[in-house]
Amino acid sequence: MELIGLKGGGSAEESVEVGGGVLTMYDNLDARSGERVWTDLCRGPHLPTTRRIAAFTLMRSAAAYWRGSEKNEQLQRIYGTAWASRDDLKAYLAHLEEAAKRDHRKLGAELDLFSFPDEIGSGLAVFHPKGGQLRRVMEDYSRRRHQEAGYEFVNSPHITKSTLFETSGHLGFYKESMYPAMHLDEEYGSDGELRRPGQDYYLKPMNCPFHCLIFRSRGRSYRELPLRLFEFGSVYRYEKSGVVHGLTRVRGMTQDDAHIYCTPDQLQDEIKSLLRFVIDLLRDYGLDDFYLELSTRNDEKYVGTDEQWAEATDALRHAALDSKLELVLDPGGAAFYAPKISVQARDAIGRTWQMSTIQVDLQMPDRFELEYQGADGERHQPYMIHRALFGSVERFIGVLTEHYAGAFPAWLSPVQAVAIPISDDQADYLFDVARRLRERGIRVEVDDSADRMQKKIRTAQKQKVPFMLLAGAADAEAEAVSFRYRDGSQRNGIPIEQAIAEITTFVETMVNASPTAEQFAVAAS
RNA sequence: GCCGACGUGGCGCAACUGGCAGCGCACCCGACUUGUAAUCGGGCGGUUCCGGGUUCGAGUCCCGGCGUCGGCUCCA
Structure with missing residues (x-):
C-alpha cells in the first residue's frame, strides 16, 4: 500500500514500478488444481505460464535495499536466470565462465603484474616489475600522443590545505568519500595555550583545482x-x-587527467577534436567498439544557473552527434559541477566499460575567478573542459587485461620474446640473439633454467609471451632461429636478421592481434 | 556502510562428529641434455588472518576485529 501511495500517482508516461495511473496484479495458479497460490503486485508483463521457461538456474543470494535506498530496510534477494532454451542457458553460463577466466585479478596474480597486500590497505595496489613495465609503455605512448596533440605537462602534489577543496566545492559535495583531514602545525605555548591554530590537509581526490591554480599563476592572454x-x-x-573491486574500483589511482581552458568561441571545436583524439587513442590500444553516453544535470545536486547548464549540455550534445557514434542519454547522471559525455567501450566478449569522460565545466572558472585578456582588451572568464581518457591507468590496465585475456599486444607485453635453447649448448648462441634484439628495444629473456625445453615452452605459453625463439644445433649452425608464436603456430629456420626485423617491425607498428606463423609466411613471400 | 559466504606454506586445494596440519604447482639442491604445453630424485617452506573464550585437547565450536568474494547503495 505504501508503494501505491508513493508511486501510484505518476502520469502514464513516467516509468514507475507500480502503476502509472494503472495498477497491475498477477495471479499465480497451481498447474493441477487451478487454485490461486499467490498474487504478485508487479508492473509486468509476466509470462502466461512458467511452462515457457525452458531452462533456469539459481545464481546466488544477497541482500537488497527495500526500494533501492540505503536508508531503508534490506530484504533477502535470490538471483536466478531463466532462458528460452537449455542451449541459451548453457551459452550464458559459458559466457560467465569465459569472463571468470579473463578476470584481471586472477590474471594479475598469474602474470605477476600487481597485487593488493593486506598490509597496505583495501583498494591500494602495488605494481610488480611486469605490471610496471606494461604501465610504463601505456603511459609513454599516451604522453607522446598528448604532446603531439598540443598538451602541456604539469604536476601537482598529493596533499593540500583544505581551502583549495573548499573553493572548488569538493569538500561540500564529496567529504564522505575523501580521506579524513590531517590536522597539522598546531602550536601550544608552555602554559598550554594555543599559540597557532593548526591547518587541515587533505589527500587530493581530484586534480582540477591544482590545474586552475596553475592557470591563475599569472595573467593569461586569449593568444595562449x-x-x-x-x-x-x-x-x-x-x-x-564494500565497493572496492580489483583495479576497477580502488582507493588510490592515477588519472590521465587534463583540463582545457578555452574561449567560448573555441569550445565547440575543442570538444569535437577532443572526441576524435580520445577515440583514436582508445583504438590504438585495441578497443574499437564504442558508444557515447550523455549525462545531464542531477536536479538534486548541482551548482550554477539553468543557462550555464543548457549551454554546456548543448555543446556536448552537438559534439556527440557530430561524431556519428551511437548516443545514449543518462538523465541526472552528471557531477555537481558539469554535464559529461562518457565513452563506453565494448570488449572482446561484448561487455561494456565506461572509459573516457569529457565534462564542460562552467563552475570551476567562476569559483577560482579565472580570467584571460581578450583581443578587445577586456577580461573574460575562460571555459574549462575536464577529460580523462583511460579514466585511471589502473582501471585501464584492468580493462585491457580482461579484453585481451592477458594476451597483450606485443608492443604492450611486459616480455615480448623468450628464447629457448633446445639443449644447453645453444644457450650462448641465444644470449647473443637476445642481446641483438635488446639493442633494438625488444624486451627479451633467455630461459636458461634447468627445465627441459618442453617445460620452458609451456612456461612461456602460460605467461602469454607473443614470440618464442627456439634454437637447436641445426639453427645455431645456420645462424637461424625457429619461431613458436603465442597461438602455437611455428616457423622454422628463419635467419637471425630476418627474425629480428620481423619482431621489431611487428612491435613498432603496434599490431594489436597476436602474431601467427601464417601472417609472417604471407608477409615474407 | 549494509546483507551473505569465505580466510590453511608464494599460488591452487585437502584434513570425519573437536584428536599427530597434508597434497600439487612454484622455489632450492642433484642427476639428465632432449626440436615446439609439465624428466627423475631429494629438500626448504605453516603462530591454520589477528585477538579473546569454551574444552583434557581447537584449522574445526563461540565472541570481537581485519581482509577477500558476491550483491545492495555509492562512484567527482
Whole structure:
C-alpha cells in the first residue's frame, strides 16, 4: 500500500514500478488444481505460464535495499536466470565462465603484474616489475600522443590545505568519500595555550583545482588559449569498504587527467577534436567498439544557473552527434559541477566499460575567478573542459587485461620474446640473439633454467609471451632461429636478421592481434 | 556502510562428529641434455588472518576485529 501511495500517482508516461495511473496484479495458479497460490503486485508483463521457461538456474543470494535506498530496510534477494532454451542457458553460463577466466585479478596474480597486500590497505595496489613495465609503455605512448596533440605537462602534489577543496566545492559535495583531514602545525605555548591554530590537509581526490591554480599563476592572454594542461595525477578516494573491486574500483589511482581552458568561441571545436583524439587513442590500444553516453544535470545536486547548464549540455550534445557514434542519454547522471559525455567501450566478449569522460565545466572558472585578456582588451572568464581518457591507468590496465585475456599486444607485453635453447649448448648462441634484439628495444629473456625445453615452452605459453625463439644445433649452425608464436603456430629456420626485423617491425607498428606463423609466411613471400 | 559466504606454506586445494596440519604447482639442491604445453630424485617452506573464550585437547565450536568474494547503495 505504501508503494501505491508513493508511486501510484505518476502520469502514464513516467516509468514507475507500480502503476502509472494503472495498477497491475498477477495471479499465480497451481498447474493441477487451478487454485490461486499467490498474487504478485508487479508492473509486468509476466509470462502466461512458467511452462515457457525452458531452462533456469539459481545464481546466488544477497541482500537488497527495500526500494533501492540505503536508508531503508534490506530484504533477502535470490538471483536466478531463466532462458528460452537449455542451449541459451548453457551459452550464458559459458559466457560467465569465459569472463571468470579473463578476470584481471586472477590474471594479475598469474602474470605477476600487481597485487593488493593486506598490509597496505583495501583498494591500494602495488605494481610488480611486469605490471610496471606494461604501465610504463601505456603511459609513454599516451604522453607522446598528448604532446603531439598540443598538451602541456604539469604536476601537482598529493596533499593540500583544505581551502583549495573548499573553493572548488569538493569538500561540500564529496567529504564522505575523501580521506579524513590531517590536522597539522598546531602550536601550544608552555602554559598550554594555543599559540597557532593548526591547518587541515587533505589527500587530493581530484586534480582540477591544482590545474586552475596553475592557470591563475599569472595573467593569461586569449593568444595562449586553448591551454591544455595534462598530468598523470594520483588521487585518493575513501571508497566504501564494500565497493572496492580489483583495479576497477580502488582507493588510490592515477588519472590521465587534463583540463582545457578555452574561449567560448573555441569550445565547440575543442570538444569535437577532443572526441576524435580520445577515440583514436582508445583504438590504438585495441578497443574499437564504442558508444557515447550523455549525462545531464542531477536536479538534486548541482551548482550554477539553468543557462550555464543548457549551454554546456548543448555543446556536448552537438559534439556527440557530430561524431556519428551511437548516443545514449543518462538523465541526472552528471557531477555537481558539469554535464559529461562518457565513452563506453565494448570488449572482446561484448561487455561494456565506461572509459573516457569529457565534462564542460562552467563552475570551476567562476569559483577560482579565472580570467584571460581578450583581443578587445577586456577580461573574460575562460571555459574549462575536464577529460580523462583511460579514466585511471589502473582501471585501464584492468580493462585491457580482461579484453585481451592477458594476451597483450606485443608492443604492450611486459616480455615480448623468450628464447629457448633446445639443449644447453645453444644457450650462448641465444644470449647473443637476445642481446641483438635488446639493442633494438625488444624486451627479451633467455630461459636458461634447468627445465627441459618442453617445460620452458609451456612456461612461456602460460605467461602469454607473443614470440618464442627456439634454437637447436641445426639453427645455431645456420645462424637461424625457429619461431613458436603465442597461438602455437611455428616457423622454422628463419635467419637471425630476418627474425629480428620481423619482431621489431611487428612491435613498432603496434599490431594489436597476436602474431601467427601464417601472417609472417604471407608477409615474407 | 549494509546483507551473505569465505580466510590453511608464494599460488591452487585437502584434513570425519573437536584428536599427530597434508597434497600439487612454484622455489632450492642433484642427476639428465632432449626440436615446439609439465624428466627423475631429494629438500626448504605453516603462530591454520589477528585477538579473546569454551574444552583434557581447537584449522574445526563461540565472541570481537581485519581482509577477500558476491550483491545492495555509492562512484567527482
